Amino acid sequence: MKVLMHLTLLGALAGAAHAGPLAVDPALPAYRARPVSVASEAPYRLRDGSVYIVGNDGMKELLELSNALFEKSHPGIRFTMLLEGSSTGIGGLTATVSALAPMGREAWPADLLGFKEAFGYLPLDVHIGYDGYARGAGHKNPPAIYVNAKNPLAGLSMAQVARVFTRGAPGGEITHWRELGLDGAWAEHEIHVIGPHDDGGFATSTRVALMGARPFARGYQEMPKFADTIAAVAADPDAMALGQWGDPKTLASGIKLLPLAAGEATAPALPTPRNVQAGR
Secondary structure (H helix, E strand, C coil), X not given: CCEEEEEEECCHHHHHCCCCXXXXXXCCXXXXXXXXXXXXXXXXXXXXXXXXXXXXXXXXXXXXXHHHHHHHHCCCCCEEEEECCHHHHHHHHHXXXXXXXXXXXXXXXXXXXXXHHHHCCCCEEEEEXXXXXXXXXXXXXXXXXXXXXXXXXXXXXXXXHHHHHECCCCCCCCCXXXXXXXXXXHCCCECEEEEECCCCCHHHHHHHHHCCCCCECCCCEEECCHHHHHHHHHHXXXXXXXXXXXXXXXXXXXXXXXXXXXXXXXXXXXXXHHHHXXXX
């Protein structure tokens, strides 16, 4: 069984899809290293004898630390990594040149088609943790829902997000701000829905996994880059955007990260590291 491992970059969107805190069970026995050998003919073993790993660049620090611990416990085992993004991980696994496929997200359906065609099954997904939002330079912001900074909306449930962004959701489509509880001048304004291209990547995977696989709203405006999405939200008080992974430096002062909730009975929460640790 070939292994896919992923660390969910927990944005407001991803956070609402999972529940429950993750903690180490104190009852687990202490780790005891067992003998490990790498077959000389293994396709992921390089000429220098090291084990090759291809995958997510955002997991570089985590992998370096875990590799160092493994090498200490298993003398003779070494690793070489090529970390250029999650989208490279499944390709390396499918080509059998990578022992693992470290990813900062769940695999998209498009990622898995080639693997399943090659092997007849899907890779084993080992979910190793969650990550918080805006960790600073060198780290990408994870997916989230953004509105204009002037927007008074306090938060949404994932069901409401689906009704705003897609057609045919239970309860009907949400097209105006009054349907989300805003009154006064906001009440009659139409929601301008913005997001990435529906091209088989992030946007497609998100609507399939979290929005019932329904098509995007008729007025959904596709943006080529994260920076374009953010700029559009900052310029339009009526905009609501599905934001993909992006450089924190592209964030503008005119936007607001929207707190989200898994269900109607749950209070919306921002994906701060503390909220992530608490399982919110």
